[in-house]
Amino acid sequence: MLQRTLYDKLWDDHAVHAEDDGTTLLYIDRQLVHEVTSAQAFEGLRLARRKPWRIDANLAVADHNVPTTDRSKGIDDVVARLQIETLDRNCEESGIVEFRMNDPRQGIVHVIGPEQGATLPGMTVVCGDSHTSTHGAFGCLAFGIGTSEVEHVLATQTLVAKKSRNMLVLFNGRPGRGVTAKDLALALIGQIGTAGGTGYTIEYAGTAIEGLSMEGRMTLCNMSIEAGARAGLVAVDETTITYMRGRPFGPGPAYWNRAADYWRTLRSDPGARFDRVVEIDASQIVPQVTWGTSPEMVVPVDGRVPDPDRERDPVRREGMERALTYMGLEPNTPIESIRVDKVFIGSCTNSRIEDLRAAAAVVRGRRKAQNVKLVLIVPGSGLVKRQAEQEGLDRIFRDAGFEWREPGCSMCLGMNADVLLAGERCASTSNRNFEGRQGAGGRTHLVSPEMAAAAAIEGHFVDVRRWR
Amino acid sequence: MDKFITHQGIVAPLDRANVDTDAIIPKQFLKSIKRSGFGPNLFDSWRYLDVGEPDSDNSGRPLNPDFILNQERYKGASILLARKNFGCGSSREHAPWALCDYGFKVVIAPSYGEIFFNNSFKTGFLPIVLPESQIDRLFHEVFAFPGFRLTVDLQAQTVSTGDGTAMPFEVDAFRKYCLLNGLDDIGLTLRNAEKIRAFEDKRRLAQPWLFGAIV
Numbered sequence: 001m002l003q004r005t006l007y008d009k010l011w012d013d014h015a016v017h018a019e020d021d022g023t024t025l026l027y028i029d030r031q032l033v034h035e036v037t038s039a040q041a042f043e044g045l046r047l048a049r050r051k052p053w054r055i056d057a058n059l060a061v062a063d064h065n066v067p068t069t070d071r072s073k074g075i076d077d078v079v080a081r082l083q084i085e086t087l088d089r090n091c092e093e094s095g096i097v098e099f100r101m102n103d104p105r106q107g108i109v110h111v112i113g114p115e116q117g118a119t120l121p122g123m124t125v126v127c128g129d130s131h132t133s134t135h136g137a138f139g140c141l142a143f144g145i146g147t148s149e150v151e152h153v154l155a156t157q158t159l160v161a162k163k164s165r166n167m168l169v170l171f172n173g174r175p176g177r178g179v180t181a182k183d184l185a186l187a188l189i190g191q192i193g194t195a196g197g198t199g200y201t202i203e204y205a206g207t208a209i210e211g212l213s214m215e216g217r218m219t220l221c222n223m224s225i226e227a228g229a230r231a232g233l234v235a236v237d238e239t240t241i242t243y244m245r246g247r248p249f250g251p252g253p254a255y256w257n258r259a260a261d262y263w264r265t266l267r268s269d270p271g272a273r274f275d276r277v278v279e280i281d282a283s284q285i286v287p288q289v290t291w292g293t294s295p296e297m298v299v300p301v302d303g304r305v306p307d308p309d310r311e312r313d314p315v316r317r318e319g320m321e322r323a324l325t326y327m328g329l330e331p332n333t334p335i336e337s338i339r340v341d342k343v344f345i346g347s348c349t350n351s352r353i354e355d356l357r358a359a360a361a362v363v364r365g366r367r368k369a370q371n372v373k374l375v376l377i378v379p380g381s382g383l384v385k386r387q388a389e390q391e392g393l394d395r396i397f398r399d400a401g402f403e404w405r406e407p408g409c410s411m412c413l414g415m416n417a418d419v420l421l422a423g424e425r426c427a428s429t430s431n432r433n434f435e436g437r438q439g440a441g442g443r444t445h446l447v448s449p450e451m452a453a454a455a456a457i458e459g460h461f462v463d464v465r466r467w468r
Numbered sequence: 469m470d471k472f473i474t475h476q477g478i479v480a481p482l483d484r485a486n487v488d489t490d491a492i493i494p495k496q497f498l499k500s501i502k503r504s505g506f507g508p509n510l511f512d513s514w515r516y517l518d519v520g521e522p523d524s525d526n527s528g529r530p531l532n533p534d535f536i537l538n539q540e541r542y543k544g545a546s547i548l549l550a551r552k553n554f555g556c557g558s559s560r561e562h563a564p565w566a567l568c569d570y571g572f573k574v575v576i577a578p579s580y581g582e583i584f585f586n587n588s589f590k591t592g593f594l595p596i597v598l599p600e601s602q603i604d605r606l607f608h609e610v611f612a613f614p615g616f617r618l619t620v621d622l623q624a625q626t627v628s629t630g631d632g633t634a635m636p637f638e639v640d641a642f643r644k645y646c647l648l649n650g651l652d653d654i655g656l657t658l659r660n661a662e663k664i665r666a667f668e669d670k671r672r673l674a675q676p677w678l679f680g681a682i683v
Contacts (some may be wrong), residue, residue: 016654017660017668023642025660027667029678037560039501048654054668056682065499079499079522086501097682118682122675130559130583146561146587147503148652156657158664160642194486195553195579228556230582251677259677294486315551317487322484415495432557436492440519 003269005166006233010141010266014124016158024159029123031153032109033096034062035087037128041151042090052094053157059118059249060091060098063108064415068337068378068405080416087226107381107407110134110348114218115381121236121263126153131348131431133224137217138244138267139236140147141201144225145389165275167200167229170267171208173283178464180358181216182350182429182448184208184280186288187225190298192278197229200276203268204234215354222349223431226295235267238420273361278451289335289461290433290446292323297433300334301451301463306338307331327443330422336461338445339371341424344438346378347412348407350429350449353387359453362392362464368401369459375402376418378410402456414439427455471594471650474574476619477546479608482535487550488557489584493566497522503568506562507569511537537570541614549606550577555595564591574620576627578603589643592650594620596627596637622647 004012016025028162038060045052052058065080075081083321084101091098099106105116110131113119119135125130125142135142149159171184189196202224209217217234224232234240241260244250251259286300297320299306308320308331324331329338345351345359356379368375377397379385388394394404411418412430420426420442429452430437433444447455450464458467497509499522508526513519517530531538537545548567554577555563564587567575573593578600588595598606609629610616619628622644626634646653653668657664672679 008672017663019642021641025657027671029671034497037547040503043501043503045638048653053664056680059682077499083499084502120678123678128559128561130557132559144559144583146564146583146590148560148561148587148590152654152657155654156661156664157668158646158657158660160653160657162640194556198553198579198582225557225583228553228582249681259675262675294488315483318483319485326503413490413495415498432488432490434488434557436494436513437490440494440513 003272004018004137005272005274006203006235006266006270007141007166008272010122010124011163013122015210019322022162024161024163025158025329026124027158028126028153029057030118030125031058031150032113032118032125032127032132033058033150034064034109034127034129035062035083036064037147038090038150039083039086040147041154042094044151045154050155052096052154055095057157057307058096059113060087060096061106061109062087062101064409064413066101066408067416068408068410068418071406071423074226098401103104104382104386107384108348108351108409110222111351111380111384114214115383117244117250119264120244120250121240126159130225132224133232134218134222134348136221136224136231136233137214138240139234139263141231143230161395164201164230165199167197167202167276167278168274169202170206170277171204171282172206172279173208173281174211175208175282176284176465178287178450179285180448180450181212183220183285183288184282185220185296186290186295186446187285188280189227189295190222190288191280192227194226194294194296195228197224197227200229201233202227202229203232204232206282207232210237213354214239215352218352219349226431236263236315287448287451287464289451291327291329291335292320292432293326293435294323295431295433295446297323301335301461303335305329305331305333305335317342336463339425339460340427340455341371341373342426343372343375343452344411344426344428344430345449345452346376346380346410347430349431351378351380351384353384353450356384356388356393359449360396362402362450362453363457364396366400366457368456372456376405376411377402378405379407381407411438413437425450469650469652472573472592472594472622472647474619474621475546476617477573478542478544479543479547479549479610479616479618480542481549481607482536483551483607485551486553486556487558489555489563489581490557492555492563493560496520498562503565504569506566507571510566510570511535546571546573547618547620548572548575549603549610550575551603552578554580556581559583560659561591564588564593568593576603576606579638589647590598592647594622594647596620598627598635598637602635
């Protein structure tokens with residue numbers, strides 16, 4: 001039989017029906033639902049008098065709009081409140097399980113899926129959110145969809161789709177101290193560009209990936225969409241299996257061995273063909289900092305803001321000039337001299353326990369710099385928050401003058417009150433540095449949790465490899 | 469969904485690469501639970517000089533005179549000409565909803581964010597891919613000639629200029645069929661309901677742990 005990639009296997013395993021031109025009806029095992037992209041889908045079902053196909057395939061949570069401050073009194077923002085109440089009502093009426101805002105399991109949809117075992121190897125996982133690529137870390141095919149497709153999955157448990165091409169990204173060697181999965185992701189995007197993965201599903205492999213924890217693999221797969229790829233994948237290994245053990249929605253003891261045996265087959269066959277292969281020496285990667293308004297506008301922390309005068313392509317040059325104006329930066333400025341006003345540690349990219357531990361290790365016994373107005377630490381879920389508190393991480397952050405908040409998407413996209421004001425500069429562990437992403441006129445620099453924490457202490461970017 | 473067969477209209481040029489869906493419709497407007505009404509906030513942070521809020525009255529807001537959609541010559545534009553990787557970023561279908569609600573029927577660019585591209589077809593809005601060289605030429609022409617129009621013929625898969633030059637484009641056969649007939653694909657998929665059930669039954673036997681856990 002033909003050697004197949006992991007993506008080929010996952011695709012074949014979910015194809016209900018395929019037309020001659022490759023248009024495939026793809027079975028969806030799991031849909032994660034949140035408040036922002038589901039209301040219109042449920043409304044569509046109601047209007048067409050349709051019912052959800054399989055209620056137990058869904059798990060819902062409110063994360064984008066929720067406040068990260070005291071929630072006991074509900075939500076002040078009436079528009080946001082209505083959207084969350086609409087999700088509550090839709091789940092209640094349909095019978096879909098929802099973790100409500102004050103449920104201790106509530107959190108960012110891409111954090112709670114794996115945490116609860118709602119995401120399992122070998123699944124197809126969709127959600128009305130582009131960062132659904134996160135779940136590919138578990139050897140499952142996971143990608144973001146729009147609201148019409150959310151409705152389609154609710155109504156039919158399938159999607160009409162065409163297969164992407166296969167890309168292999170090999171991270172060889174081992175990343176040095178202070179270099180994280182976030183830096184691997186940003187370095188890749190810097191190399192192939194934000195459209196480099198368009199039309200592909202990316203499989204990440206190589207010694208650097210084998211050495212990553214599940215948290216790190218999630219960070220990397222999360223940012224596949226920033227490289228243009230709807231889905232990113234990592235093969236199943238013992239790290240994956242160990243993580244899955246004992247998850248509430250995972251296979252119980254009755255099925256555990258059978259499930260684990262199957263999961264171990266979820267890897268590309270030796271010699272399987274990829275349409276494109278990108279090789280990166282992970283040992284050469286330096287902590288990354290974005291300087292512009294697209295994740296591909298990224299440089300190593302020991303570098304400088306690039307000079308548009310050296311860019312030949314006119315569309316790119318104008319893009320760089322526009323980005324520099326928006327970011328309030330001069331060409332050739334050393335990255336380490338850039339001062340920050342706010343720091344955000346959180347988001348579906350970097351809000352898991354390991355991220356918080358890494359940030360806390362940098363912060364322990366220190367205080368935030370005078371020029372830093374606000375440091376927000378937003379755990380990815382209620383369970384991450386509880387774990388961090390049991391380990392005393394919250395004390396380390398509070399003692400440093402940081403704010404310890406309730407879980408949610410928060411300042412990654414600023415749909416709630418956590419926003420940058422115009423002109424404010426932020427070191428952020430999130431995934432997008434688009435204009436206005438964290439607040440109108442706000443200036444975002446994407447970095448790892450260690451780099452964000454160190455910037456909070458020093459008041460400007462520092463190279464965590466040398467800084468202690 | 470409305471049928472899309474042919475369309476002729478004024479072209480507005482958005483001359484920047486990597487226009488993301490946050491720029492197309494900023495997050496504060498995503499709190500709405502409706503599919504309509506996003507048009508006045510399309511490109512909100514580029515179009516207005518102040519910051520828009522979901523419930524604000526947009527009629528009195530200060531306009532950014534430099535932004536293309538505020539320029540007299542592009543009034544009533546229904547075809548957007550854009551650069552590479554248009555619609556990258558978030559999966560919000562509010563982006564094509566906002567473009568449609570404003571009055572756009574077509575966007576022409578060298579490449580797209582995949583989720584945006586996919587979502588557009590569900591909205592009855594046609595994203596067309598043309599080679600970069602043709603896009604360059606179209607930008608020159610639209611800047612040079614006020615009132616520059618294009619005709620899009622989905623059946624023939626062509627974009628034509630007033631002088632009769634026709635540029636062919638590719639479109640997926642299934643998506644074309646849905647657009648031409650104004651079909652929503654849920655109804656089409658449900659014709660395969662028996663196949664889906666049979667597939668599901670086999671899956672329940674092979675991987676029983678995938679079923680019944682979240683109840």
